[in-house]
Amino acid sequence: MQKHNQFRNKNTALLGTIFGSLLIGVPIIPQVTLAQQPILKVNPCPSIFYEEPHNHQVLVPNGCPPNAATLRMRVPLRQPFSVVVPTGRRSSVIQPPLPENRQNAVASVTPMAGEVNVRLKNDTNARVSYQAIGYTAPRILTGGQTIVLRNLPTPVTITMVRKDGGFIKVTPMYANNPGTLAVSLNEKTAPDNNQGVLRIQRDGQVFLN
Numbered sequence: 767m768q769k770h771n772q773f774r775n776k777n778t779a780l781l782g783t784i785f786g787s788l789l790i791g792v793p794i795i796p797q798v799t800l801a802q803q804p805i806l807k808v809n810p811c812p813s814i815f816y817e818e819p820h821n822h823q824v825l826v827p828n829g830c831p832p833n834a835a836t837l838r839m840r841v842p843l844r845q846p847f848s849v850v851v852p853t854g855r856r857s858s859v860i861q862p863p864l865p866e867n868r869q870n871a872v873a874s875v876t877p878m879a880g881e882v883n884v885r886l887k888n889d890t891n892a893r894v895s896y897q898a899i900g901y902t903a904p905r906i907l908t909g910g911q912t913i914v915l916r917n918l919p920t921p922v923t924i925t926m927v928r929k930d931g932g933f934i935k936v937t938p939m940y941a942n943n944p945g946t947l948a949v950s951l952n953e954k955t956a957p958d959n960n961q962g963v964l965r966i967q968r969d970g971q972v973f974l975n
Contacts, residue, residue, distance in 0.1 A: 893928070
């Protein structure tokens with residue numbers, strides 16, 4: 767009887783060990799399976815953003831290289847007929863004439879880094895008051911005198927008025943120095959559309975009045 771009980775106790779202990787091992791091993795299996803699964807990386811900038819029609823219609827997420835639609839949204843809108851003045855350098859905004867009223871360019875100069883030099887020569891016998899609007903105060907140019915206005919940002923407007931009330935002829939001329947426009951001031955006897963106002967546009971085109 768005692769041997770029978772010992773045998774039964776051994777079997778019970780053996781079964782307990784087996785079931786205990788199974789219970790311990792059960793939660794380990796899914797953990798190993800989960801650890802072996804690869805982690806999928808999501809591309810934040812898929813190529814579909816750069817394919818038509820999305821290239822021109824859909825903005826890319828932040829941090830992605832810009833496509834055509836994103837670049838188009840970044841371009842600032844341009845005002846067609848008004849010129850914004852640089853802060854601290856001009857005190858007013860120049861309103862160029864409308865295209866239908868604009869005369870043909872009388873000369874051109876190549877701006878250097880957006881700036882030009884203007885050489886004024888007074889070939890009259892009268893004193894001439896000149897001013898680069900927004901950049902210089904009115905100054906006097908005596909008869910036969912030559913001056914150079916340097917580093918004027920474009921666009922710029924220069925006014926020239928004879929102090930004796932006479933009429934003045936403004937003639938732009940070719941200058942050898944790059945980025946420089948030469949201007950000759952002469953007397954004239956009758957008024958016309960040229961009233962001594964010279965404008966240099968951003969692209970270097972020169973207009974009178």
